[in-house]
Amino acid sequence: MRGMIREQEIIKEYEENGKVQEVYLDNSATTRPYDEVAEYMNYINKFIYGNPSSLHKKGIEAEKMMKKARQSIADTLGASPKEIFFTSGGTESNNLAIIGYLRANPRKGKHVITSKIEHPSVLEVFKFLEENGYNVDYIDVDKNGIIDLEMLKKKISKETALISIMYVNNEIGSIQPIDEIVKIRNTCNKETVFHVDGVQAFGKFKINPAKSGIDLLTISSHKIHGPKGVGALYVNEKVRIKPIIFGGGQETLIRSGTENLAGICGFGLACEICNENINANWSKVLEINKYFRNKLKENIKDIIIISPEDASPYILNVSFKNIKGEVLLHHLEEKEIYISTGSACSSRKSKRSHVLQAMGLSGDIIDGSVRFSFSEINTLEEIDYTVDALKEIIPKIRFK
Ligand SMILES: Cc1ncc(COP(=O)(O)O)c(C=O)c1O
Structure with missing residues (x-):
């Protein structure tokens, strides 16, 4: 083994x-890639070097490998491959989830909620939103690093477009009561979209975002013995987001840029190994x-x-x-x-x-x-x- x-x-x-x-x-900072992952990536780099968007055989072969990786990640989350968008990692997925959702849904309200203990790739986005006319509430945590659910209940209003709360905190490991948060969201404003930064949770325990009521879920490869510089965003099929990176329209127009094929394939394999x-x-x-x-x-x-x-x-x-x-x-x-x-x-x-x-x-x-x-x-x-x-x-x- x-x-x-x-x-x-x-x-x-x-x-x-x-x-x-x-x-x-220091495995929460990053992990050593599994040997199988490193070998597989080496193989992809050496032989499957076509651009997945190319129309010829080399492109189709590359596309096939990417499809396999997307399927592995979707299976791990009990999701459809159409709901998985590859990115450059957790940071980009968090940015895409929050900004991409608000860009696509400008009429859902100008109020957003997060917690005081999020990763900077969420907190800095909220700072940016504040500077751009959004009203932001930062939920307190208790001495165990768990968010104040009563405060959350009081803060959600008809104006609340999005809530972003991490699953597992990267500094202390506290696990947020995601089911309780979803219940509160459903009672206070069903229209409010729920984004979860799942970077430190994914691959550690099973997550089924659709069953849990999570609309957007961020995951990253290098925390689960996959390569660095690759991640994904799960977007529930009912939720619409817009891109934050513009270009050739890869990833069904949501994330432009030639895909990091070896990274994506390594991520897919790491995901399978972890899940097993x-x-x-x-x-x-x-x-x-x-x-x-x-x-x-x-x-x-x-x-x-x-x-x-x-x-x-x-x-x-x-x-x-x-x-x-x-x-x-x-x-x-x-x-x-x-x-x-x-x-x-x-x-x-x-x-x-x-x-x-x-x-x-x-x-x-x-x-x-x-x-x-x-x-x-x-x-x-x-x-x-x-x-x-x-x-x-x-x-x-x-x-x-
Ligand atoms: C909770 C959390 N979110 C997001 C990130 C950023 O992920 P990435 O390093 O893939 O950009 C990290 C990385 O440390 C993290 O721990």
Whole structure:
């Protein structure tokens, strides 16, 4: 089975030398593509290099491969291939969903709703909308990073064109109550369209947008061991959107530009692999997460586990008292352990996390926080190695 060879290598090295080569615990930033995906993409690049829009044999062959990938993604979501639009990734899908919907439906109202803990690829779009005459409400979250449903209920009106709420938060892993949100939307204004940024949820548990009442769903390939620079937007067949990129009219006029064929095919395959193992992967990652939580509590003093117990097991945010998260990150890096201080996008900026701020955490707690994020390719031996490293590093870098 995939990942097993690497897993066996890690275990062997740990048993023999008490160390592992590289511990990649930054899977929410991006994942290592599956070997099969990398090989398949290599094959596509080498042999299926036609333009899917070309009328000759090479074009038709390329189109066929793209169709297969679209079908795989549609199957994973219980959707029709006509509802899947390929993009350059989660960021573009979020932009297309929100701006594309509002462009196509200007009479649906000038009010839009999102939460305070969205990814910048949603929050920045809402800022742009504010600058362009839209009235925006940002829903609060509680101490567990869950949106305030009462506030949402009060904010939806006849004027509300769209609600955009993420499924799983990328910094702490909180899972939003999507069913409750849909119920509230249905009671308050059935016409309001619901967009979900599903980037950190897709491939981790089953999502059927049509059954759940999600109208637009953003997904990204590189978070599920697929290639970077490719993603998709699910658009329910009843919902109309307009393009935000103009050109040759690919993707049934919704997203122009010659398709990233190898990327799309790699995404399709990653999707199939993830889907086949979705429950087993979740159980394995849950075991890793619980093991890590317990070992941290047993071995490291003065920590706060920020991620709630019922968060996605793929993400574990922890704050170390009197430690700068960034300093810890670099000390771990010296031991070939890779983590993050926040979301991948904000981790290079010194700004404090907007997610942790929205949860009401103090500046000290935020500054001492780091994110560990897992994949089914991680092992318990890697966790042992990481905890051993933390035991050594923490006393050296604690400033009080
Ligand atoms: C929740 C969430 N949304 C959107 C994105 C952006 O996706 P992409 O990197 O494919 O543009 C990310 C990436 O970190 C994310 O975590």
